[in-house]
Amino acid sequence: MVPADYTINRNKEKKTAKELFKDQHKDQLKDAQEWVKNTCQSCSAVAFLVATVVFAAAFTAPGGFNDSGRPVFEEKPLYSFFTVMDVAGLSSSLTLVVIFLSVLTSSLDQEDFQSTVPRTLSFGFTFLFFAIANTMLSFTAAIILTVHLKKAWTTSLTYAAAFLPVSVYAIVQFGLNIEFLKSAVNSIMSS
Numbered sequence: 030m031v032p033a034d035y036t037i038n039r040n041k042e043k044k045t046a047k048e049l050f051k052d053q054h055k056d057q058l059k060d061a062q063e064w065v066k067n068t069c070q071s072c073s074a075v076a077f078l079v080a081t082v083v084f085a086a087a088f089t090a091p092g093g094f095n096d097s098g099r100p101v102f103e104e105k106p107l108y109s110f111f112t113v114m115d116v117a118g119l120s121s122s123l124t125l126v127v128i129f130l131s132v133l134t135s136s137l138d139q140e141d142f143q144s145t146v147p148r149t150l151s152f153g154f155t156f157l158f159f160a161i162a163n164t165m166l167s168f169t170a171a172i173i174l175t176v177h178l179k180k181a182w183t184t185s186l187t188y189a190a191a192f193l194p195v196s197v198y199a200i201v202q203f204g205l206n207i208e209f210l211k212s213a214v215n216s217i218m219s220s
Contacts, residue, residue: 051139062137065146069129072157076125079160083118083167091171102174111170118163125156147212154206158198165195 039045044052051058090100091111102108132149135141169191176187 054139058139058142061142065132065137065150068150069132069153072153073126073129073133075157076122076129076160079164080119080122080126083115083122083164086167086171087112087115087119091174105174107170107174111167111174114163114167114170118160118167121156121160121163125153125160128153128156144217148217151206151210151212154202158202158206161198162195165191 035046037045040049042049090102091108092101095101100108128149132146132153135145137146169188172187172191
């Protein structure tokens with residue numbers, strides 16, 4: 030960044046440092062804007078899919094309903110866990126949609142990329158992880174409630190398969206989330 034004293038100085042072409050920077054980085058800004066828009070659109074699509082799945086799961090109780098219309102597994106603690114994870118998945122995915130829509134509707138100016146965009150994307154990716162994790166936890170709870178496996182190895186294999194997508198996403202996105210988090214913290218500290 031430029032010291033405050035130099036912000037009013039102009040070069041031979043009568044441009045300030047800020048104007049010169051903007052001119053020299055026009056292509057980079059366009060590429061960044063395009064990347065952010067594509068990323069937000071893709072993540073919004075995933076969020077809508079997650080919201081659709083968890084919304085449908087809320088009305089399709091694992092094990093079905095008894096004659097009085099109550100969920101069969103309503104008294105089991107794992108059913109409460111299923112319900113909480115399902116609601117958390119829905120709220121995370123809808124929050125995610127709002128976050129990415131706010132980015133898509135912003136101007137995405139050069140200044141936005143210093144703090145607003147990294148911070149918002151960091152929140153968005155975090156909520157995306159929570160939405161996927163909550164959905165998978167809800168799915169796993171439903172599997173445990175409805176499928177009673179007798180052998181330990183088949184039970185372990187089923188649980189491992191249920192947690193695989195969350196684990197892969199966490200590993201793949203971990204580096205990106207750390208970089209966005211660093212950028213967001215740096216922008217907050219420098220403000």
